Amino acid sequence: ITMAKGDQCKKGLLELLKEGPVVGDGSMCMTLEKRGYCRAGPWTPEAVLLYPDAVKQLLREYMRAGADVLQTPCFYCSDGMFKKGSKSGEPISYTTDAINEAACRIAHEISKEGKDVLVCGGLSPVLSYFREKNMEKARAEFDSQLDVFIKYKVDFVLAEFFAYIEELEICIDVMKRSKMPIACTMRIGPLGDSNGVSVEECAVRMARTGADLIGINCLYDFDTCLKTLKRMRDALDKEGLKTHLICQPLGWRCPEVEHTLIGYLDLPETPLGSLEPRQVTRFEVHAFARAAYDLGVRYIGGCCGMEPHHIRAIAQELAPERKRNPPVEDMCPPLGYLQLSGLSNIKKKDNKQYWIEQKPGSGRPFSPALSSTEG
Template sequence: MSKITAQKKGLLERLKEGPVVGDGSMCMTLEKRGYCRAGPWTPEAVIAYPDAVKQLLREYLRAGADVLQTPCFYCSDGMLKKGTASGETVAYTTDAINEAACKIAHEVAAEGNALVCGGLSPVLSYLRERDSAKTRAEFDAQLDVFIKYKVDFVLAEFFAHVEELEICVDVMKKAKMPIACSMRIGPMGDSNGVSVEECAVRMAKTGADLIGINCLYDFDTCLKTLKRMRDALDKEGLKTPLMCQPLGWRCPEVEDKLIGYLDLPETPLALDPRTATRFEVHEFTRAAYNLGTRYIGGCCGMEPHHIRAIAQELAPERKRDPPVQDMCPPTGFMQFSGLSNIKEKASMDFWTNTKPGSGRPFNPASTQTEGGRFM
């Protein structure tokens, strides 16, 4: 592993050469496979079921991801305790989970010369107490293991408050490695009422190398938010590149909700009918790239085939196809099918112009309440 790590290009070098592809959903996908608890979404699986975690990371790597995040989202002592049933002891410590996550990410990343990203999550001491000292201490605890295991860069993600993000980025600077940061915001801005534009400028002024958004909203909403961020940065003369890791579900009716898809009745166990097609991912990827987004991956619901679509769409800019290309070009090998009706679908035009149905008669396009209102 050390030989490959020494030779591989870092995040900033890769961004100069072209777009970078991130990985996708971890906790949500592991839950569907039976390895994570729905609700807490904490990452005990890295210790309890390491082979399952490695397999999912390998699928993202094979799909074309340049970066594998340490699979330890929401790993802090407060979140682990919060997600434990009454009378049940916390099975694993934050340090143990983070260390296991680093080892797994390094092992799989070395198989494809991918980067390892150490992910830091929001903490309860900020949300509940607004205690700066405690908040910094919790971020320090998360960061220390990433320094110890020499990840390639660090990412602060899923932040609802730009103020908390600023604290996190300041702590992350001690790692002396590239820094990325993203917020879970849509057009309404952050949870303290800070606008999209102000969030973008403040994020850039932290000195982070890459800024953007992740989770809570679907492709169309993310594109609206990214455009406003890019316009605000351009107005201030700030050149920080953008990143985006959206949801893998369509949920346009939550654009005006601060908690996005979490407000849907289907969340978290009945979102399957909303799953985006890989061709919608192609369309989103091209639009996001045209807005200046240079790091594109996925968050909840973005599965390996979605990440493959990102890598395939950006193949001209990256000057290479994803490793899976020999098995699955964008329209597969349908031209070789023995069925004529399948052969006829062997074109991108057919799939990009198809509007998929849910298969459920009389099902609304968007979730409705009994009174007929959209949620």
């Protein structure tokens, strides 16, 4: 990998965090599935090899929306996951190295179209821990994932979607070999990790690994994430730990799964398309970004269901703290151009309070508030 002109002067993650909040990117596998480039269920990232132009376009949209970071699109990239996701007897034609390398090349290519856009190498949980509790084998798999990110000189590394604090601690210990800034997230809600370790203990143990950013991603919606983040922040404050917080939540409303260990995966409509009625509005994202920032979260992005327009809402909401608007300047501020409409009923909606207080309907007569498989 050769550095593009000016890359030597690019601000790093820790420098950006000192200046203000950092905006992450959003949904990859889930959005690629909607666009016809990924399988629902396994969520493995072979699209970087099969449909690289589609992956590049989605990353470009996140960057255009205002993301400071593009994550390598290789979530759940491990040989064990590919074997699990293949049909019975079907040969596995993808390897972790091949996909991670393609993901790195794609993320670097698109990041160079922007200014000061960082590339984050994402490490995923491994089946050797989940199924075998084989610590040495798990460590070797994390080493294998990390090697590619070191080779391709990403700007920082992120361990994401971990259900077990013990596995995350192993992963972060391996990640230290990179000598890069380290971020980590767990897919936990109020019940804590999948071994019953509390939110508070998870937060403290995450911080004590020495990671630069700790927090949560996926599985739960805005309200649940804010409750969990507050408990994490309180636990860190109690122990005198000053680690930055990161949050990348779902882009759907799913309050009924708050007290489950697998969040939206417990919904009867997951994963085949019936989640769309739960989609958050961009102004709900504005409100979440402000509430998360006020809680002390300094890296805010999105996970499944968080589309480019949602990431733009984060960047717009935090523009005063970041001292810049998203790249799409003709769409900022988000309301001013409503005055240019030829329709008076649109012109009068040119105020933020109208949109913040709006309670949108689903458009479905007698639509239930919560899901059910019954007719």
